[in-house]
Amino acid sequence: MKKIRLIVNALSLAGIVVFLTACSGIVIQDPIEPRLPKYTEDGNNAAGAFVDGEVWRSVVKVEFLGSHYDPYVRAWPGKDSLLVIFSGSMAERDYTVAFRLKGYKVSVLDDLLALDGKKIELDGVVNAGYWMPGYSLPMGTGKGVGQIYFKKVKKMGSPGLLILSGTFGFRLPKPDGGSISVSSGRFDYRISEVENAELYSDAGGLQEH
Numbered sequence: 001m002k003k004i005r006l007i008v009n010a011l012s013l014a015g016i017v018v019f020l021t022a023c024s025g026i027v028i029q030d031p032i033e034p035r036l037p038k039y040t041e042d043g044n045n046a047a048g049a050f051v052d053g054e055v056w057r058s059v060v061k062v063e064f065l066g067s068h069y070d071p072y073v074r075a076w077p078g079k080d081s082l083l084v085i086f087s088g089s090m091a092e093r094d095y096t097v098a099f100r101l102k103g104y105k106v107s108v109l110d111d112l113l114a115l116d117g118k119k120i121e122l123d124g125v126v127n128a129g130y131w132m133p134g135y136s137l138p139m140g141t142g143k144g145v146g147q148i149y150f151k152k153v154k155k156m157g158s159p160g161l162l163i164l165s166g167t168f169g170f171r172l173p174k175p176d177g178g179s180i181s182v183s184s185g186r187f188d189y190r191i192s193e194v195e196n197a198e199l200y201s202d203a204g205g206l207q208e209h
Contacts, residue, residue: 025059025069039186041152043163047071047086049097049185051131056095058088058187071164071189074198075106082106084148084164086187087135097182098130098138099148099168109193112162116153122146122170129170131180144182146170160193 025045030038035055036048045060061068074083082101089095099122104114122129122145129144148168155162168185191197 024062027057027059033184036184037186037188039151039165039167040188041154041163041165042188043156043165043190044188045071045190047088047097047185047187047189049168050181050183051090051095052181054090056088056090056097056182058086058097060189070196071187071191072196072198073106073112073164073191074200075111076200077105077107080105083138085137086189094134096130096132096135097168097185098132099128100130100138101127101148107199109160109162109191109197109199110155112164112191113153113155115150115164117150119147119149122148124172129168129172129182131172131182142172142174142180144170144172144180146182156190162191164189164191 027046028038028040028044030036036050037044037046037057047058049056058069060070069087069089071087072085074085075081080102082104084099084101086097087094088097101120104111106112120127124143124145129146129148130138131144132138146169148166150164150166152165153162165188166186168187169183171179171181173179
């Protein structure tokens with residue numbers, strides 16, 4: 001009986017390891033620019049971009065006690081506010097890339113399918129890109145002008161799961177003058193209704209600054 005329990009425990013542990021590995025990010029190097037992940041549409045849970053020539057990368061890492069660098073989608077349909085957040089690191093420090101978008105009243109996860117194939121101009125007023133240290137939300141920071149292109153938004157096999165893939169680039173002002181350039185951005189994430197989405201009612205919303 002003890003031997004059977006050990007076998008069951010070993011199989012359970014192996015299953016957990018396989019699950020954690022499957023949920024973690026997969027980095028396929030870009031053949032032209034190997035410092036960045038290649039653009040994919042498979043839900044590889046990875047992203048990357050150049051920020052003033054330095055490499056920012058996001059690779060989801062799932063461990064026993066939690067996960068790191070998960071993407072998040074936050075939506076307030078009553079205020080027509082959609083916030084898409086990518087967390088990653090550059091030069092051994094955490095940084096966040098985020099986008100505030102309007103015109104997509106997302107109230108359930110499948111509403112994100114309306115983004116499929118959309119090129120959204122970031123004008124710095126209605127729609128904007130953000131670059132922030134740590135995991136802070138884009139409140140009072142410079143608003144980036146450029147574009148985010150949701151090249152592919154599609155359902156995965158399991159309910160409540162989507163793949164969100166695309167490219168981005170924008171430029172935003174520095175508080176002390178000059179600007180920051182975010183270029184060659186690409187992302188390929190799995191979005192879970194339970195783990196990666198916060199869909200609110202009319203309460204809350206993003207304040208304008």
